[in-house]
Amino acid sequence: MNPLSIAQTIQDKFPKEVKEIVEFRKQVSVIIQRDRAKEILAFLYFNKDFNFDYLVDLCGVDYMGQKKPRFEVVYNLFSMKHRHFFRVRVEVDEDTQDAPDNLSVDTVTDIWRGADWHERECFDLFGIRFKGHPDLRRILMPEDWEGYPLRKDYPLKSDLGDMEWQEYKDLIEFSEKAKQYEVR
Amino acid sequence: MSNIHSAIETETQELQLTEIEQGIKIIPGVNALIAAFDKIVNWSRYSSLWPMTFGLACCGIEMMTTGSSHYDLDRFGIIFRGSPRQADCLIIAGTVTKKMAPIVRRVYDQMPEPRYVIAMGSCACTGNIYDTYSTVLGVDKFLPVDVFIPGCPPRPEAFMHGLIKLQEKIASENFKWSKWR
Ligand code: SF4
Numbered sequence: 001m002n003p004l005s006i007a008q009t010i011q012d013k014f015p016k017e018v019k020e021i022v023e024f025r026k027q028v029s030v031i032i033q034r035d036r037a038k039e040i041l042a043f044l045y046f047n048k049d050f051n052f053d054y055l056v057d058l059c060g061v062d063y064m065g066q067k068k069p070r071f072e073v074v075y076n077l078f079s080m081k082h083r084h085f086f087r088v089r090v091e092v093d094e095d096t097q098d099a100p101d102n103l104s105v106d107t108v109t110d111i112w113r114g115a116d117w118h119e120r121e122c123f124d125l126f127g128i129r130f131k132g133h134p135d136l137r138r139i140l141m142p143e144d145w146e147g148y149p150l151r152k153d154y155p156l157k158s159d160l161g162d163m164e165w166q167e168y169k170d171l172i173e174f175s176e177k178a179k180q181y182e183v184r
Numbered sequence: 185m186s187n188i189h190s191a192i193e194t195e196t197q198e199l200q201l202t203e204i205e206q207g208i209k210i211i212p213g214v215n216a217l218i219a220a221f222d223k224i225v226n227w228s229r230y231s232s233l234w235p236m237t238f239g240l241a242c243c244g245i246e247m248m249t250t251g252s253s254h255y256d257l258d259r260f261g262i263i264f265r266g267s268p269r270q271a272d273c274l275i276i277a278g279t280v281t282k283k284m285a286p287i288v289r290r291v292y293d294q295m296p297e298p299r300y301v302i303a304m305g306s307c308a309c310t311g312n313i314y315d316t317y318s319t320v321l322g323v324d325k326f327l328p329v330d331v332f333i334p335g336c337p338p339r340p341e342a343f344m345h346g347l348i349k350l351q352e353k354i355a356s357e358n359f360k361w362s363k364w365r
Contacts, residue, residue, distance in 0.1 A: 141318075142283050149317045158315050168282045168320075171289055175326040182328050 001084050003028035006050060014040055019091070029087035031072075037090045038106040044077060044086070045111050052077035052086060055108070058118035060126035064152040069093040071128060073105050092128060104129040125150035142167065225361045229272070229298065230351040232261045236271035236295065238288065241278030243305035246337040255340045262347060268292075273300035273350065276327075277337075279307040280320045289326055298360055300330045300350055305337050312336060 004023065007030050011018045017040060020031045032040055044052045056076040064070055069091035077086045093102045107130040108115045119130040120139040127148035130136060138145065145165055147154055155163065201209040201218070205227060208219040217224070239247055251257045251264055265271045268291045280288060292301065303323050306312040309332045311321035323329060330353060333346035 155317065156315075158311060158317065158319055158321050160317060165282055167286055171286050171326050175289065179328070 001049060001082060003084065003086055006044075006084070006086055010040060010043075013043065022089075027085075027087065029074075029089050031089045031091060034090055034092055034105060037088075038108060038111075041075060041088060041108055042111055044088070049082075050086075051079045051081050053080055054078040055112035055115055055118070056085075058108075058115055058122060060122040060128055060150070062126060062150065062152045071103065071126060073122065073128060075108070103127065104131050106131050107133040109133060124148070127151070221361070222358055226355050226357055230261075230354040232263075233273055233347070233351065233354075234263055234265045234271050235273045235275045235302070236268050236291065237264045237266070237277075238275060238291065239277045240280060240284065241305075241307060243277035243307065243337040246340065246343065247275060247277045247304060250340040250343045255344065257344070257347070260344075260347065260351070268294040269296065271295055272298065273302060273330075274327075275302045275304055276308045276323050277304040279312070279314060280323050281318045282320055283318070285320050285323075285326060288323065292327055298354075300354070301327050302331045302333065302346060302350060303329045304333045304343060304346070306334055307336075309334055 004021075007018075007021045007028050010030055010032075011021065014032070014036065017033045017036050018030055019033060022029050022031065044050050054077070056078045057074075058076070059074050061072040061074060062070065063072065071092040071094070073090045073092060075088040075090070077088065078084070090105055092105060093099075095101070095103045105128065107119060109119065109130075110132075116134070117139060119133055120136060122128050123130060123133075123136055124138040124140050125148055137143065141149065142165060144167070147163055155161070201211060203209050205223075207223045208217060208227065210217055237244075237247065239245070249255065251262075257263075268274075272295075274288075274292055274295060276288060292299070301323070303309050307314065307319075308323050311319050315321065320326070331346045331350045333343055335342050338346070
């Protein structure tokens with residue numbers, strides 16, 4: 001199916017939630033609001049004409065200083081049966097004092113089981129929480145790591161200063177002490 | 185040392201001492217070697233250098249290539265071991281992340297002395313281009329490194345050159361066998 005007509009169908013069905021249809025070099029994506037995102041994704045999965053049974057990738061984007069809802073979660077979908085691609089972008093904003101639960105999306109692990117680790121990675125590197133996820137832990141960074149490294153306000157260099165991982169700091173200290181026992 | 189040699193040579197005039205390695209002589213017929221103890225110890229050490237493999241990234245592939253029959257590390261007496269308890273030197277081949285660093289250090293601590301460390305590749309030497317939150321900028325931050333081999337990755341020739349440099353270093357050691365060091 002033509003991706004533009006898929007986008008059109010979604011817009012017709014969920015006129016309030018679809019914020020924008022973006023086309024760039026023949027790649028079409030829809031930007032949708034967070035609250036009914038899961039419903040729209042389930043619709044894409046279960047509708048016979050779309051049948052997006054494969055979640056190719058799920059990733060996060062940080063638009064710090066470029067856009068107002070700062071984060072986006074991007075779902076890249078593919079249908080094995082109809083062989084068409086589609087992209088859904090869900091806008092997520094930062095946590096604030098009055099809305100402490102802003103930075104979260106509903107999990108899609110019950111639609112696509114493969115989303116499990118993708119969501120964990122997205123949580124690990126951006127801090128986006130996935131509500132209802134069966135096991136939301138860090139997946140790449142050590143479990144006691146502080147901060148979310150792929151955010152734009154995270155230090156760029158290896159020297160993290162005070163934010164350095166405690167175990168690494170201990171290691172450097174230990175190897176300084178161990179130096180005196182080395183046979184050189 | 186030459187004094188000892190000449191003393192023995194004057195006493196046993198008819199014996200012909202054959203030099204099998206610089207500073208190591210053999211007395212034919214009696215199965216005896218004459219050398220400084222340092223020499224013998226170092227000789228046996230550098231002739232059977234068993235490295236612990238620690239391939240962490242793309243450099244590990246180059247290390248395996250060097251071990252293959254085309255380049256053949258066995259001819260230097262270098263045979264890869266899978267256990268730190270049996271290893272003499274630790275070859276760190278690849279990018280060391282902060283999460284991996286404590287494990288590298290633990291493997292090093294498990295190795296019996298004497299032990300040596302080779303940092304293979306730009307990543308292990310300096311962190312390479314990966315000056316990011318997750319990468320250690322050079323394993324010398326937490327390990328005493330003997331030989332640095334630059335390159336991304338170093339060619340097998342360069343890697344072998346580094347190993348030979350380490351052998352030369354071991355050959356020039358003094359008194360590294362005593363309890364009272
Ligand atoms: S030095 Fe180059 S080849 Fe070696 S691990 Fe680093 S990036 Fe890979």
